[in-house]
Amino acid sequence: xxxxxxxxxxxxxxxxxxxxxxxxxISGHDYLFWYRQTMMRGLELLIYFNxxxxxxxxxxxxxxxxxxxxNASFSxxxxxxxxxxxxxxxxxxxxxxSAPRQGTxxxxxxFGEGSWxxxx
Amino acid sequence: xxxxxQPTEMTATEGAIVQINCTYQTSGFNGLFWYQxxxxxxxxFLSYNVLDGLEEKGRFSSFLSRSKGYSYLLLxxxxxxxxxxxxxxxxxxxxxxxxxxxxxxxx
Numbered sequence: 001x002x003x004x005x006x007x008x009x010x011x012x013x014x015x016x017x018x019x020x021x022x023x024x025x026i027s028g029h030d031y032l033f034w035y036r037q038t039m040m041r042g043l044e045l046l047i048y049f050n051x052x053x054x055x056x057x058x059x060x061x062x063x064x065x066x067x068x069x070x071n072a073s074f075s076x077x078x079x080x081x082x083x084x085x086x087x088x089x090x091x092x093x094x095x096x097x098s099a100p101r102q103g104t105x106x107x108x109x110x111f112g113e114g115s116w117x118x119x120x
Numbered sequence: 121x122x123x124x125x126q127p128t129e130m131t132a133t134e135g136a137i138v139q140i141n142c143t144y145q146t147s148g149f150n151g152l153f154w155y156q157x158x159x160x161x162x163x164x165f166l167s168y169n170v171l172d173g174l175e176e177k178g179r180f181s182s183f184l185s186r187s188k189g190y191s192y193l194l195l196x197x198x199x200x201x202x203x204x205x206x207x208x209x210x211x212x213x214x215x216x217x218x219x220x221x222x223x224x225x226x227x
Contacts, residue, residue: 033215042219043163043207056214091162095215108153109215111162 002026006092006112013119018080021115023092024073031095033109034067034077038088049075082119089114122146124218126208131224132198140193140206140221148212154182154193155207157220163207166193200225 005024013019025032034046047057049069057067064083069075079086093109123145132138144152151170155163169175169184169191181194193206205220 035217043217045214045216048214050213108165108168110165113162 004092004094004110004112006090006115008115009113010116011118013082013117015083015119016081017119018078019082019086019117019119021077021090021092021117023075023077023112025075025092025094026096026110027073029094029096029110030072031109032069032075033091033093033095034075035091035093036088037091037114043091046077079117082117084119087118089116091115122210122216124208124210124216126206126218126221128219129222129224131226132195133226134198134200136198137194137196138198138223140195140208140223142191142193142208142218144189144191144208144210144218146210146212146216149186150211150213152182152184152191153209153211153215154180154191155209155217157205157207159204166206195223198225200227 004026007022031050033048035043036046037043044059046059047067048055052069052072065079067077091114092112095109126142151168153168154166156166157163166180167182169182172184172186174181174183179196184191195202203225205222207220208218209215
């Protein structure tokens with residue numbers, strides 16, 4: 001079974017340009033999360049969806065950031081306009097809807113390989 | 121509010137045992153996770169605790185005390201490949217991560 005698929009893996013763009021990051025969750029997973037990771041701030045939750053509906057976007061830094069999930073197999077995170085401080089690794093992750101059981105991976109989240117964004 | 125604390129860095133010797141602590145304060149609780157992350161890679165799942173007590177899985181064990189808002193990850197027989205960051209995460213509905221503990225293993 002394929003894991004969470006993200007694209008692009010690496011992107012270098014100039015300040016002011018639009019950036020679109022893409023994610024395909026694992027089939028059958030009902031939650032999708034977007035995280036941003038930097039050395040200073042660690043892994044921050046930006047937004048998450050349940051059954052394609054945005055549940056909490058309080059982590060989105062500002063109006064330059066937007067995310068959509070038009071269907072169960074695709075999500076985008078868009079930054080417009082991009083700034084150098086947006087440089088980070090952006091991870092998409094999805095969860096297994098099975099009931100949580102002690103010790104097992106049930107209810108855990110599976111990460112994509114990340115999109116490494118550099119804004120110059 | 122939500123807050124997850126863990127030490128920033130730890131150092132241990134190959135073959136030894138190390139315990140990484142995590143304390144949390146969250147509005148809800150539906151389980152605590154530990155993840156391992158090597159430099160340049162995505163986090164990978166290590167353990168999940170939703171009940172109090174110790175969960176053992178090979179060289180790695182994880183402990184949870186819900187009343188104290190406390191967990192630890194115990195790594196035994198340390199190997200050089202265990203050099204990584206270890207992330208504590210708590211789920212209510214969303215999943216929030218601590219900033220991670222960078223573990224250095226000395227030969």
